[in-house]
Amino acid sequence: MDVKSLSKELLLDMYYKMVLIRRFEEKLVELYRIGKIPGIAHGYIGEEAVAVGVCSALRKDDYILSTHRGHGHSLAKGVDPKYLMAELMARKTGVCKGIGGSMHSTEPEVGVIFSSAIVAGSIPIAVGVALAFKMRREDRVVVSFFGDGATNRGTFHEALNLASLWKLPVVFVCENNFYAISTHISKSISAKEIVDRAIAYNMPGKVVDGNDVLAVYEVALEAVERARRGGGPTFIEARTYRWLDHGMYYLGKYRPDEEVLAWKQRCPIKLFKERLLREGVVTEQELEMVDVRVLQEIEEAVKFAEESEETDLEFAKQFVYVR
Amino acid sequence: MVVREITYAEAIREALREEMLRDERVFLLGEDIGLIGGVFKVTQGLYEEFGPERVRDTPISEEAIIGAAIGAAIAGMRPVAEIMYMDFLMCGADELINHLPKIRFMTGGKLKVPAVIRTQCAFYRYAAAQHSQCFPAFLMNTPGFYIEVPSTPYDAKGLLKSAIRDENPDIFIESAALYRVRGPVPTEEYLIPLGVADVKKEGKDVTVFAFSIMVHVALSAAKKLEVEGISVEVIDPRTLNPFDKKTLIESVKKTGRLVIIEPDHKTAGVGAEVAAIAVEEAYEYLKAPVIRLAAEDMPAPFSPKAYNAFLPNEEKLINTIKSLVKRSK
Numbered sequence: 001m002d003v004k005s006l007s008k009e010l011l012l013d014m015y016y017k018m019v020l021i022r023r024f025e026e027k028l029v030e031l032y033r034i035g036k037i038p039g040i041a042h043g044y045i046g047e048e049a050v051a052v053g054v055c056s057a058l059r060k061d062d063y064i065l066s067t068h069r070g071h072g073h074s075l076a077k078g079v080d081p082k083y084l085m086a087e088l089m090a091r092k093t094g095v096c097k098g099i100g101g102s103m104h105s106t107e108p109e110v111g112v113i114f115s116s117a118i119v120a121g122s123i124p125i126a127v128g129v130a131l132a133f134k135m136r137r138e139d140r141v142v143v144s145f146f147g148d149g150a151t152n153r154g155t156f157h158e159a160l161n162l163a164s165l166w167k168l169p170v171v172f173v174c175e176n177n178f179y180a181i182s183t184h185i186s187k188s189i190s191a192k193e194i195v196d197r198a199i200a201y202n203m204p205g206k207v208v209d210g211n212d213v214l215a216v217y218e219v220a221l222e223a224v225e226r227a228r229r230g231g232g233p234t235f236i237e238a239r240t241y242r243w244l245d246h247g248m249y250y251l252g253k254y255r256p257d258e259e260v261l262a263w264k265q266r267c268p269i270k271l272f273k274e275r276l277l278r279e280g281v282v283t284e285q286e287l288e289m290v291d292v293r294v295l296q297e298i299e300e301a302v303k304f305a306e307e308s309e310e311t312d313l314e315f316a317k318q319f320v321y322v323r
Numbered sequence: 324m325v326v327r328e329i330t331y332a333e334a335i336r337e338a339l340r341e342e343m344l345r346d347e348r349v350f351l352l353g354e355d356i357g358l359i360g361g362v363f364k365v366t367q368g369l370y371e372e373f374g375p376e377r378v379r380d381t382p383i384s385e386e387a388i389i390g391a392a393i394g395a396a397i398a399g400m401r402p403v404a405e406i407m408y409m410d411f412l413m414c415g416a417d418e419l420i421n422h423l424p425k426i427r428f429m430t431g432g433k434l435k436v437p438a439v440i441r442t443q444c445a446f447y448r449y450a451a452a453q454h455s456q457c458f459p460a461f462l463m464n465t466p467g468f469y470i471e472v473p474s475t476p477y478d479a480k481g482l483l484k485s486a487i488r489d490e491n492p493d494i495f496i497e498s499a500a501l502y503r504v505r506g507p508v509p510t511e512e513y514l515i516p517l518g519v520a521d522v523k524k525e526g527k528d529v530t531v532f533a534f535s536i537m538v539h540v541a542l543s544a545a546k547k548l549e550v551e552g553i554s555v556e557v558i559d560p561r562t563l564n565p566f567d568k569k570t571l572i573e574s575v576k577k578t579g580r581l582v583i584i585e586p587d588h589k590t591a592g593v594g595a596e597v598a599a600i601a602v603e604e605a606y607e608y609l610k611a612p613v614i615r616l617a618a619e620d621m622p623a624p625f626s627p628k629a630y631n632a633f634l635p636n637e638e639k640l641i642n643t644i645k646s647l648v649k650r651s652k
């Protein structure tokens with residue numbers, strides 16, 4: 001994609017979102033280690049270009065559905081980091097009021113309609129959201145994010161079939177980071193390429209370098225426009241890599257060191273930054289200003305979360321039913 | 324007999340290993356159980372010892388895992404499938420509920436399904452509503468498979484070995500919070516028959532019925548109450564199906580008081596069944612109403628503060644027992 005064809009505002013926003021996700025996740029790891037964040041949490045470091053590339057192709061009123069590894073999706077779609085941080089710290093001010101925790105980020109006003117911790121659990125739900133849009137003749141689009149491992153669940157296959165059959169405005173974004181916990185795709189996926197699974201459901205399938213935010217943006221834009229025009233679903237396989245372990249614990253060695261290192265050298269933020277500077281569309285100083293702003297925002301988010309009240313049982317009880 | 328202290332996880336691993344050595348039809352399948360020995364490290368070392376044929380890492384496909392276990396079992400194998408969290412049993416619910424417990428019956432006894440489905444309830448992990456569930460009552464309400472709910476390393480090992488050898492399907496419910504708890508386990512082989520409760524502590528004033536992690540809560544409460552002159556008997560059913568009514572009833576007849584503590588929801592929980600049995604079969608011995616302590620009737624909240632209040636605990640149990648004894652002196 002030609003960088004010069006994009007507005008500086010958009011490029012800087014992409015950079016900002018990627019750095020925001022990176023620093024947010026680093027803070028998560030730090031706070032988790034000292035026991036300030038409880039439960040289970042999964043980091044998105046290394047995969048930032050996927051969430052940001054895809055969400056940059058969406059309108060604010062388009063919806064995304066996310067997974068257990070969802071902080072990046074939420075931040076890319078515009079969730080305020082302070083509400084997400086408050087959620088991770090189990091506060092009443094959190095995105096889910098301290099009731100959902102890390103894996104259920106939801107903020108419909110900015111288009112994060114739901115996140116499920118059940119692998120592939122949100123894929124059929126995304127199809128239902130797209131159905132609602134279509135039935136109401138709204139030109140809105142849904143993005144369903146999930147991992148490589150999720151494509152092995154029946155719900156994935158049922159959902160893709162239905163979406164294609166009913167020509168629904170949904171884009172399926174598979175974040176192929178090659179591993180589902182410890183299990184490499186070669187040991188779990190019978191198809192030669194994950195993208196081949198789209199063929200079975202008669203929808204276009206695209207493979208993209210998930211560490212190149214502009215490449216992701218380009219394929220996402222095409223898929224989103226197609227969906228918006230009534231052209232039906234698209235399947236995108238974005239190849240990327242997670243730098244951290246599956247969650248916050250070390251689960252043993254299942255990835256070769258050289259592999260991890262090679263991917264770290266292809267850091268999506270570094271690649272984007274170099275490109276922006278090389279093409280001369282932004283200055284070093286402009287990027288530094290973004291870096292500083294992000295650091296401030298993260299500090300404010302932590303402060304906001306720490307000053308918020310912890311969620312207790314009586315408070316949580318009121319949200320079981322609509323009363 | 325040589326007895327050592329090993330952890331609950333080690334006890335389960337020993338049971339799997341011994342049964343795999345004893346019977347070559349026994350094999351394991353599940354997510355991440357091989358190469359890294361499971362996310363809770365329960366199957367650690369078995370992949371190295373038995374190889375990828377008998378310790379099979381699977382895709383994230385709960386329905387296919389349970390279904391394949393059924394298929395292998397009706398074709399003469401002895402599969403032990405692992406479902407990482409109890410919550411994910413529901414991802415394979417069709418095979419689990421519509422097939423596993425019904426195949427033998429529907430075929431007029433022509434088939435048997437000697438499969439074991441191991442899973443664990445993630446208590447106190449603060450992993451929110453989709454990673455904290457414990458629903459043995461739902462399974463207890465489904466006739467056709469056995470349900471084990473071990474609370475100690477000794478029970479876990481003996482029950483798992485029996486479950487693997489048993490000709491019926493079994494749902495073996497572990498607790499991640501117990502994996503590192505140590506307890507005495509003999510080096511010599513032993514089996515625990517399915518359907519025999521264990522009196523974890525004898526007492527004469529109150530019977531506390533508890534299973535899985537709640538046994539530990541009950542024992543700790545019993546110890547504290549002993550000092551205050553209240554003698555508590557702790558009954559651990561060890562299996563919820565078959566259900567050992569006899570041990571429960573004998574205890575209730577002796578103490579005249581029954582408190583049930585369980586990690587499942589209160590409404591239509593295991594406690595409801597146990598209370599009904601006590602009332603049906605020992606009504607005239609009861610000196611006080613049967614009391615149930617259980618998780619709140621709501622999904623598990625993430626916030627540790629809320630979650631810790633959501634589950635029953637030792638303090639609630641002690642207070643309940645004290646007031647029960649007082650009002651029925």
Ligand SMILES: Cc1ncc(C[n+]2csc(CCOP(=O)(O)OP(=O)(O)O)c2C)c(N)n1
Pocket residue numbers: 068069117118119120146147148149150151175177179180181246354383385407411414
């Ligand atoms: C149905 C289900 N099975 C198992 C799990 C446990 N689990 C959580 S994340 C995960 C791996 C997911 O892999 P993938 O879809 O590739 O996403 P990634 O974690 O790599 O982002 C597993 C097995 C789960 N949450 N839900």
